[in-house]
Amino acid sequence: MLERKKDPKQEKAETAVLIGAQTRNMSDDELAEYLDELEFLAETAGAVTLKRFTQKLTVTHPRTYLGIGKVKEIDDYVKEHKVDLIIFDDELSPSQIKNLEKVFDQKVMDRTNLILDIFAARARTAHSRTQVELAQYQYLLPRLSKMWTHLERQKGGIGMRGPGETQIETDRRIITQKIALLKERLGKIDQQMATQRKSRDRMVRVALVGYTNVGKSTIMNLISKSEVFAENKLFATLDTTVRKVFHEGIKFLLSDTVGFIRKLPTQLVESFKSTLDEVREADLLIHVVDISHPYFEDHIKTVQETLMEISGEEKETLLVFNKIDAFQHAVQDEDDLSPKEKRHMSLQDWKQTWMNRMGDNVVFISAQERINLEEFRKKLHSLIITIRDERYPFSEGYTDYWNIKAPEDE
Ligand SMILES: Nc1nc2c(ncn2[C@@H]2O[C@H](COP(=O)(O)OP(=O)(O)O)[C@@H](O)[C@H]2O)c(=O)[nH]1
Ligand SMILES: [Mg+2]
Known part of the structure; x- marks a missing residue:
């Protein structure tokens, strides 16, 4: 999650770079539009976008999502401009986030993460706060377990079941309990609201x-x-x-x-x-x-x-x-005989x-x-x-x- 500054006027806004992958049937215009929207999301979350990076991709790189050359190019920029956040338009796998954070030495987010963060900042009532919290934990839970299997596979089983695993197991248990609690709380609020609706x-x-x-x-x-x-x-x-x-x-x-x-x-x-x-x-x-x-x-x-x-x-x-x-x-020129486009x-x-x-x-x-x-x-x-x-x-x-x-x- 983005760390929210107490007084945005006094503290410098966080800076971000945006990353978009251009898949095979995505036009340049579409890519630009997706990144415009991502920039608007980043702005809503309180971050200033410094630059966009894009790459044409037919398949994504399993470890770093983008190709190594592109990652290096972004990293140089991130280091030079002291960028706080690297935001991807697509959902990254937990291991991709981890690998990329290691390279950039900065926070890496995907679009889902960013939207969840905006919701968290904008929730005003107990009801919406509970809902956002539930969504955040639900986002986190599979990521914890995936990260765990990922680590396990990487390190091999025997002799490697150390504190890391125990910690994650504990986190998992705490989060599962938290989710149950939030669901129960939401259930109660829902009942009250349903009664209100009926009485109308x-x-x-x-x-x-x-x-x-x-x-x-x-x-x-x-x-x-x-x-x-x-x-x-x-x-x-x-x-x-x-x-x-x-x-x-x-x-x-x-x-x-x-x-x-x-x-x-x-x-x-x-x-x-x-x-x-x-x-x-x-x-x-x-x-x-x-x-x-x-x-x-x-x-x-x-x-x-x-x-x-x-x-x-x-x-x-x-x-x-x-x-x-x-x-x-x-407006299309009168002598332009090409078919009318939507624009x-x-x-x-x-x-x-x-x-x-x-x-x-x-x-x-x-x-x-x-x-x-x-x-x-x-x-x-x-x-x-x-x-x-x-x-x-x-x-x-x-x-x-x-x-x-x-x-x-x-
Ligand atoms: N130009 C223009 N802007 C509008 C119009 N209606 C709303 N807006 C602006 O669009 C932005 C989003 O409006 P809002 O009602 O918050 O949208 P919501 O997110 O769908 O609830 C605000 O800045 C509004 O002032 C309109 O008819 N014309
Ligand atoms: Mg509205």
Whole structure:
């Protein structure tokens, strides 16, 4: 884990270099995008990125992940610039981390590690802190045991079962106990939360979902008079906020929670199951997409996959393309006859694609600049009314039903 300084203003920020491997079917643009995201993660964790290193790889090196020459090149830079952290975009094996730390003589992290660290720093409530802690121990446990078998194989069995092994066995036992304890504690919190959820009115439940940093919390605040923390950081929000919303006779519950990201560590998804209960139990999802992001289609896919992992079913969804104010596209020269690439597509072009086939459940807005919010509100309300009348036919539609106007009034 990153060591967090008490007062970041007084102490120098940690420095980092980022490492990305370019596998066979990864384009240069994709690699750059992955490292942009990794740099954003590092920044969120409080580290300043000094340089990126990349290498084309068909197979990864079992001992050091990268080839020896590249490792040497990075090491020279690390030593010369006194770099604190070497961050890899891919998950490294425990032995690779160990070998690399030996070479660099500095902390080596992978993407999973970094995300876990950000979650740890941003957890505000006992609930999310417990969940993060559980995820951290679950990340650690297999690594301890793998490191152990790795050492054992390296040193050979007989006569080598020394204190090292005993220590690891002790650590394993402590961590296993800790995991059991955390699970028990979470179980209790979950029960309390489930009771709270049950005691709520029979209202339609709507959950904001989406990639991290797309504007979910901003939209939550717009719709529901809440003051959820919105910031240009990854994972600004971890805890779920639920608000009752009343507007023009429509009543619903709206929740905002943690966003998703590419390669979200499975330990986190598992540990955050109860935070994500609001999503799982929602009647309607508002899937927010940052359309100004060049890889927003990948983000949509990641979110859909994570949602399937959480709830295992497809739910009614309103797809909200946010940040249209920031949307840009490259303009193609008129005499350029090569086929239009995605980066050349205007908002109008996009609307003619698969988005067009989504029917009514799509809307384009800017939450920040308050563009097209009325259309958003109408679509949301009509979806809510449909669900409400299906689910709870005698709750609210009832009064409307008896409110029959005389024909001459119309
Ligand atoms: N340009 C632009 N920025 C936005 C818009 N909506 C939100 N943002 C910014 O995007 C960043 C992330 O917003 P946030 O609501 O925290 O996203 P979340 O991680 O999905 O909850 C913040 O800096 C917001 O101010 C928008 O419509 N246009
Ligand atoms: Mg948020």
